[in-house]
Amino acid sequence: MRGDRLISILLLLQTHGQMTAKQLAERLEVSERTIYRDMDALSGTGIPIMAERGTNGGWSLLENYQTKLTGLKETEIHSLLVSPAIQVLEDLGLSHTSEDARNKLIASLPSIYRENAKDVWNRIHIDTSSWRKPKEKMAVFDVTKQAIWKDTKLNILYQRADGEVMEYLVAPLGLVAKGENWYLVASKENGKVRNYRITRIQEAAPVSETFTRPKQFSLAQYWRDSTKAFVQKLPSYEVNILVTASILPRLQFSGRFVRIIEIGNSEKDGWIPVTLSFDTEEEAKGYILGFADQIKVRKPKELHHKILKMAATTVAFYQSDR
Numbered sequence: 001m002r003g004d005r006l007i008s009i010l011l012l013l014q015t016h017g018q019m020t021a022k023q024l025a026e027r028l029e030v031s032e033r034t035i036y037r038d039m040d041a042l043s044g045t046g047i048p049i050m051a052e053r054g055t056n057g058g059w060s061l062l063e064n065y066q067t068k069l070t071g072l073k074e075t076e077i078h079s080l081l082v083s084p085a086i087q088v089l090e091d092l093g094l095s096h097t098s099e100d101a102r103n104k105l106i107a108s109l110p111s112i113y114r115e116n117a118k119d120v121w122n123r124i125h126i127d128t129s130s131w132r133k134p135k136e137k138m139a140v141f142d143v144t145k146q147a148i149w150k151d152t153k154l155n156i157l158y159q160r161a162d163g164e165v166m167e168y169l170v171a172p173l174g175l176v177a178k179g180e181n182w183y184l185v186a187s188k189e190n191g192k193v194r195n196y197r198i199t200r201i202q203e204a205a206p207v208s209e210t211f212t213r214p215k216q217f218s219l220a221q222y223w224r225d226s227t228k229a230f231v232q233k234l235p236s237y238e239v240n241i242l243v244t245a246s247i248l249p250r251l252q253f254s255g256r257f258v259r260i261i262e263i264g265n266s267e268k269d270g271w272i273p274v275t276l277s278f279d280t281e282e283e284a285k286g287y288i289l290g291f292a293d294q295i296k297v298r299k300p301k302e303l304h305h306k307i308l309k310m311a312a313t314t315v316a317f318y319q320s321d322r
Helices: 001-015 021-027 030-044 074-081 087-091 094-105 112-122 141-149 219-233 244-255 281-289 301-320
Strands: 049-052 058-061 152-159 165-178 181-187 193-197 201-210 237-243 259-263 273-276 294-300
Touching: 001 021, 001 030, 001 058, 001 094, 021 030, 021 058, 030 049, 087 165, 141 152, 141 165, 141 201, 165 193, 165 219, 165 273, 181 219, 237 244, 237 281, 244 273, 281 301, 294 301
Parallel strands: none
Antiparallel strands: 049 058, 152 165, 152 201, 165 181, 181 193, 237 273, 237 294, 259 273
16 A cells, blocks of 8 residues: 555665665566655655666655654553564464564664664563463454455354344444454444354355445444443342352352452451352352352352252262262
């Protein structure tokens, strides 16, 4: 794209001092006529481009001129250079491009910042993948990406959470990475914007019809609002329990969807009051029973009796299976 090419011209002239239109054209794989138009564009923005005619002539920048990221604080430069999530970049096919972009960014920095900026890569690394969960296959991902860039509508077969497969004609507005999962944000024929988990899209085929993106649509803002609304609609089953100190660190790593609402101070007998929230009563029963005698249920009282009954049923089952 032209913007990238103009930046490349500046960096090449800054590095090599002087280059001919032919050399620039060969390096950037465009025609010499395109280079001349680019030079006019750069001059028009105030960049001091100098043209020297003759056998030894060429294009150059005014002596001592260098492109710099002026006005950026050191902490702001660091924020640009923090390693992004590699898995996300690989999914998008941008891992190599990202590294090239960071190299160009460092090359354009004033020397006082350059070494410290390089060191950011060795100090912070972000990995969003889990330890054991296998990566889900996303057969339609590439088709979806292309449709987003080209503003082309998609005809998709989508498996809903209840297992039913539906066909939709959608206008793809963007992709969102949430943890290890990708979601397609798209508007339906009625104009309503919805989220579609990529791994549930069984088929995706572009159609010849294009669409115009809503001018005021912000993907980031939409996702924040959508996430907030989703969390507010989640079912909630709150439980007050007492736990032993030994299992307190394990409460969040039990493999079930549980939210810790509050952890109180240890009581005289050593038990610690904790308030947990689950989606359903069934999840709460299985979770609490899994900790055996290391959790006591305070409220709701009926949950106490149900877990007691569950435990008795489990004991009877194993006794009869001898």
